[in-house]
Amino acid sequence: MTEGISGAITEPITGAIPPWRPLLRAAVQREGRSVAARWVQLATTGRDGAPRVRTLVFRGWASADQLELFSDQRSEKVTELANDGAAELCWLFPKARQQYRLRGQVTLITATEQPELCQQRWQKLSNTGRAVWGWPTPADPLDSTAAFPDQLAETAPLPEHFVVLRLQVISVERLNLGPHPHQRARWSADTLWQEQPLNP
Numbered sequence: 001m002t003e004g005i006s007g008a009i010t011e012p013i014t015g016a017i018p019p020w021r022p023l024l025r026a027a028v029q030r031e032g033r034s035v036a037a038r039w040v041q042l043a044t045t046g047r048d049g050a051p052r053v054r055t056l057v058f059r060g061w062a063s064a065d066q067l068e069l070f071s072d073q074r075s076e077k078v079t080e081l082a083n084d085g086a087a088e089l090c091w092l093f094p095k096a097r098q099q100y101r102l103r104g105q106v107t108l109i110t111a112t113e114q115p116e117l118c119q120q121r122w123q124k125l126s127n128t129g130r131a132v133w134g135w136p137t138p139a140d141p142l143d144s145t146a147a148f149p150d151q152l153a154e155t156a157p158l159p160e161h162f163v164v165l166r167l168q169v170i171s172v173e174r175l176n177l178g179p180h181p182h183q184r185a186r187w188s189a190d191t192l193w194q195e196q197p198l199n200p
């Protein structure tokens with residue numbers, strides 16, 4: 001076990017760490033104890049071809065260039081990603097005044113396919129973090145008679161709709177508003193993460 005950039009525990013990191021990872025880690029660290037430092041915006045393509053975006057919690061690194069998010073298999077984004085795994089994450093760091101955009105392909109890891117991995121991730125969550133998976137189907141009309149637990153214990157059975165989203169990063173863009181002029185750079189897996197400075 002090792003530590004992800006924000007302290008999240010992930011599996012051992014294999015492969016060379018791409019050059020943008022230490023920069024991203026430094027930006028996360030500048031946010032201090034802010035929970036928002038782990039909030040990312042995930043953009044997908046809707047089933048109607050229109051863009052969709054929402055906030056998710058960054059959960060850690062599965063490898064040098066694969067990051068993990070957790071979600072609910074019943075949610076629209078998971079249907080979209082099962083159809084087309086292409087996605088982009090936008091990660092904003094207000095203190096560092098930096099924006100990262102991570103583009104890639106999402107693989108869904110379900111509790112049926114990899115029960116041990118999902119169980120390990122499930123147990124790592126806090127009781128309040130787990131609770132949302134105990135709620136009724138997201139985006140259905142509100143059922144005020146349904147149970148919405150505020151806690152789920154570590155011993156609660158792994159829900160079959162718990163899903164790990166693994167983003168295989170293929171390119172990264174960083175915009176740094178700190179210096180004048182602003183700095184913008186891109187790294188791509190297909191050029192072995194060689195840095196390409198760009199006009200801001």
Ligand SMILES: Cc1cc2nc3c(=O)[nH]c(=O)nc-3n(C[C@H](O)[C@H](O)[C@H](O)COP(=O)(O)O)c2cc1C
Nearest residue numbers: 039054055056057070071072075076077078138139
């Ligand atoms: C701060 C914050 C963190 C969130 N974290 C997650 C998360 O880790 N996983 C998740 O599936 N939804 C998370 N959500 C809820 C999503 O933004 C979204 O509302 C929900 O997943 C339904 O999205 P969809 O209809 O596009 O599938 C979070 C929302 C906020 C505001």
